[in-house]
Amino acid sequence: MSIRQIGILNVSMGRDVTVVEPSNIYGCTLGDDVFIGPFVEIQKDVRVGKRTRVQSHSFICELVTIGEDCFIGHGVMFVNDTFSIGGPARGDRTQWRSTMIGSNVSIGSNATIMPVSICDNVVIGAGAVVVKDIVEPGVYAGNPAKFIRSHA
Template sequence: MPISSDVKIGDDVRIFHPDLVNLYGCSIGAESKIGTFVEIQKNTSIGRRCKISSHSFICEGVTIEDEVFVGHGVMFINDRYPRATASDGQLQTENDWTVVPTLVKRRASIGSGAVIMCGITIGEGAMIGAGAVVTADVPDGALVAGVPARLRAGDPFP
């Protein structure tokens, strides 16, 4: 089941190696590109003309607006306090936790290997450096890098 029948795919979407992706319950806007070994979970929206590079994981609750670049191996997180089991020791189910949504605004770019914590907004046109761990909102047009990600003043940014 690499691409589930409940996936909404816009016109001219390119999915590289459809047998090597895992897409279910999501929507992908027109003209977007999805790389190999990408997983996009249910209740996730990818905008138009986005590029999702190989080995990236976009979990439930993430909204990515139009023209966003997601580099290789980017990981989104949707649970601030993950646990395997509930307080009674039983494996957790969907009823035992709440998805914390994340928003990536138009024309943002996320560098390879970045980790995006839940409950944040990455602003329009913002750029996330490779390997950054983003734990807080990123303003429109900002450049952030590091662990944890911090604003980078004075760096060249086209």
């Protein structure tokens, strides 16, 4: 039997970072004033920018970079394995893809973010599934996520 405990391990943290336990956070970088809610997993090599809030039950996998002043709602899931070989990559990192989230991006609860790039100043609606790069600021929602409107 193999038992792995949750915890905070090998994390580079800026000033005034708050992590609510239990959380499983390892090998990542958290900028100044970041807030991490309970039941969050952040995997190695993830970078979270200053003043970003990650709410409870969210999963941020390897190869994700999140900018500054972002909001990640409850239960947001980031994906790095697109099953491009017809099934899971089974740890073959050459099959994984990266995700880049700009600054001032808000992602609503239960959204799923596939490996994409999202520009600055974007709102992703709750439950949205982002499958393509977002290059224009504005509000996006749906499955797949589509442009709804510019910011008010």
